Amino acid sequence: MTELTKISIVEDNEFARNALSDLLSQEKDFVLLGSYDSCETAFDETDFLNSDVVLVDINLPGINGIVGTEKIKNKNPKVNVIMLTINDDDENVFAALKAGAVGYLLKSEEPGKVIDSVREVLNGGSPMSPYIARKVLKSFHSFDVKSREYDELNEMETKILNLLSEGKSYNKIADEIFLSSHGVKYHIRNIYLKLRVNTKSEAISKGHKFRIIKK
Amino acid sequence: MTELTKISIVEDNEFARNALSDLLSQEKDFVLLGSYDSCETAFDETDFLNSDVVLVDINLPGINGIVGTEKIKNKNPKVNVIMLTINDDDENVFAALKAGAVGYLLKSEEPGKVIDSVREVLNGGSPMSPYIARKVLKSFHSFDVKSREYDELNEMETKILNLLSEGKSYNKIADEIFLSSHGVKYHIRNIYLKLRVNTKSEAISKGHKFRIIKK
DNA sequence: AATAGAACTACCCAGTTGGGTAGTGTGGTT
DNA sequence: AACCACACTACCCAACTGGGTAGTTCTATT
Numbered sequence: 169m170t171e172l173t174k175i176s177i178v179e180d181n182e183f184a185r186n187a188l189s190d191l192l193s194q195e196k197d198f199v200l201l202g203s204y205d206s207c208e209t210a211f212d213e214t215d216f217l218n219s220d221v222v223l224v225d226i227n228l229p230g231i232n233g234i235v236g237t238e239k240i241k242n243k244n245p246k247v248n249v250i251m252l253t254i255n256d257d258d259e260n261v262f263a264a265l266k267a268g269a270v271g272y273l274l275k276s277e278e279p280g281k282v283i284d285s286v287r288e289v290l291n292g293g294s295p296m297s298p299y300i301a302r303k304v305l306k307s308f309h310s311f312d313v314k315s316r317e318y319d320e321l322n323e324m325e326t327k328i329l330n331l332l333s334e335g336k337s338y339n340k341i342a343d344e345i346f347l348s349s350h351g352v353k354y355h356i357r358n359i360y361l362k363l364r365v366n367t368k369s370e371a372i373s374k375g376h377k378f379r380i381i382k383k
Numbered sequence: 384m385t386e387l388t389k390i391s392i393v394e395d396n397e398f399a400r401n402a403l404s405d406l407l408s409q410e411k412d413f414v415l416l417g418s419y420d421s422c423e424t425a426f427d428e429t430d431f432l433n434s435d436v437v438l439v440d441i442n443l444p445g446i447n448g449i450v451g452t453e454k455i456k457n458k459n460p461k462v463n464v465i466m467l468t469i470n471d472d473d474e475n476v477f478a479a480l481k482a483g484a485v486g487y488l489l490k491s492e493e494p495g496k497v498i499d500s501v502r503e504v505l506n507g508g509s510p511m512s513p514y515i516a517r518k519v520l521k522s523f524h525s526f527d528v529k530s531r532e533y534d535e536l537n538e539m540e541t542k543i544l545n546l547l548s549e550g551k552s553y554n555k556i557a558d559e560i561f562l563s564s565h566g567v568k569y570h571i572r573n574i575y576l577k578l579r580v581n582t583k584s585e586a587i588s589k590g591h592k593f594r595i596i597k598k
Numbered sequence: 599a600a601t602a603g604a605a606c607t608a609c610c611c612a613g614t615t616g617g618g619t620a621g622t623g624t625g626g627t628t
Numbered sequence: 629a630a631c632c633a634c635a636c637t638a639c640c641c642a643a644c645t646g647g648g649t650a651g652t653t654c655t656a657t658t
Contacts, residue, residue, distance in 0.1 A: 262523065262594060265520055265523040266523050266593075266594065269520075270517070270520060271520075288513055291513055292513060292514060292517055293512075293513025293514065293516050293517055294511075294513065294516035294517040294519070294520040295516070296509075296516065296520075297508075298503055298506055298507060298508025298509065299507060299508065301508055301509035301510070301511065301516070302485070302507055302508055302509040304509070304519060304520070304523075305480055305484075305485060305486075305509040305511075305519070308477065308480040308481050308519075332584055333584055333585075333587075333588045334584070334585065334588070335580060335581070335582035335584040335585035335588075336584075365550060366550070367550035368550075368583070368584055369547055369548055369549070369550040369551075369583055369584070369587055370548075370549065370550035372548075372584055372587045372588060372591075373548045373549070373550075373587060373591065373596070376587075376588065376591035376592075377591075378481075379477060379481060381588070
């Protein structure tokens with residue numbers, strides 16, 4: 169493991185960029201491939217996409233950090249992007265994660281945390297500022313209050329709900345699971361009863377919310 | 384902040400339970416309310432639900448940790464549950480988070496991490512073992528490869544897709560947004576085009592996957 | 599002035615869906 | 629033997645859906 173970890177920085181604020189550069193350069197096993205003030209200039213550098221870890225600011229002139237992250241991941245999925253930002257609003261956080269960021273740090277974090285985070289990423293972790301981590305976890309249990317206002321689906325029902333969610337009609341599903349369309353309908357009625365809904369749309373929505381629908 | 388943090392433990396393995404108890408008792412600002420070998424015995428203790436933080440093992444005889452967590456959160460949502468487990472398979476992780484756990488630690492974690500995690504929870508964070516954190520983040524960008532195989536919806540389309548997901552018919556939606564049902568249909572056709580689908584079911588599924596549908 | 603696009607309204611039509619109701623067979627209880 | 633729940637088949641019917649096609653108005657572009 170004598171390999172150096174290649175790091176790049178995309179941050180438009182010169183002061184912050186230099187501070188990060190200095191910080192990371194001090195680590196003997198890190199090598200700073202480059203630091204850029206925008207995604208555009210970063211992409212001009214062919215070596216940029218060979219980075220192991222890229223720290224990307226979210227607020228950038230031109231292509232913002234979220235779109236930039238998307239582009240990076242599309243061009244080379246192996247690059248690990250850590251989002252570095254002052255924004256902690258839902259929209260940005262989830263958009264960034266959705267774009268493919270593997271970590272999300274608030275700039276209010278102390279500098280040492282950045283080093284730790286890079287190492288955490290290299291070890292297969294996903295560093296998040298505590299506040300972000302909580303936000304992310306909360307997105308999983310948004311239903312804790314009104315939760316379990318439905319009955320558990322059995323295997324057949326789960327299967328059928330999943331097929332429904334793929335846009336298949338009663339008839340197609342019937343073919344697929346060797347039942348008559350009436351049989352499918354029978355199960356769907358039970359699904360609706362258990363989920364307390366009366367349309368396919370609601371059933372699919374609840375299916376996703378309660379993670380009954382895979383994929 | 385001279386308040387003591389009340390902690391409880393639910394762990395069936397006696398050795399592990401005692402180790403945790405000893406560990407946590409050494410912190411001056413923590414007070415161990417109780418340690419139990421099952422959810423059942425824990426719930427017998429009325430004070431249990433007054434805990435600030437509860438460490439729950441996932442594999443428990445009788446009521447398992449996930450169902451137990453659900454029960455805890457239903458009875459007192461203020462209790463912060465940290466899941467403590469050897470299981471790192473998807474099903475368990477997501478089920479636990481869904482149940483309302485605010486942290487998820489693998490037992491392979493070093494002991495000091497438990498103390499840190501309790502403090503992190505108290506500070507509004509969500510401690511997760513690195514491996515778990517990565518898993519959780521990944522669940523947000525499972526589409527990074529095939530990503531953006533759809534066009535962005537505009538405001539009206541987003542609104543309509545959300546209404547569709549609630550099981551509303553073209554007519555109901557039309558009433559709600561002051562359009563004719565034909566107008567609604569016009570937008571829905573565009574939604575299907577942009578999402579590259581041709582049924583409501585698929586549209587709703589994609590809407591959830593890409594987080595276009597709120598709630 | 600002509601063109602093009604969006605944001606609608608509108609009609610046709612086959613196919614799908616949801617609800618109601620009813621019947622069959624099988625297996626398990628009492 | 630009587631009863632029941634469950635998984636299914638079956639039919640009716642009104643409402644809804646998706647696709648195709650077409651017309652209107654408004655606004656922006658050329």
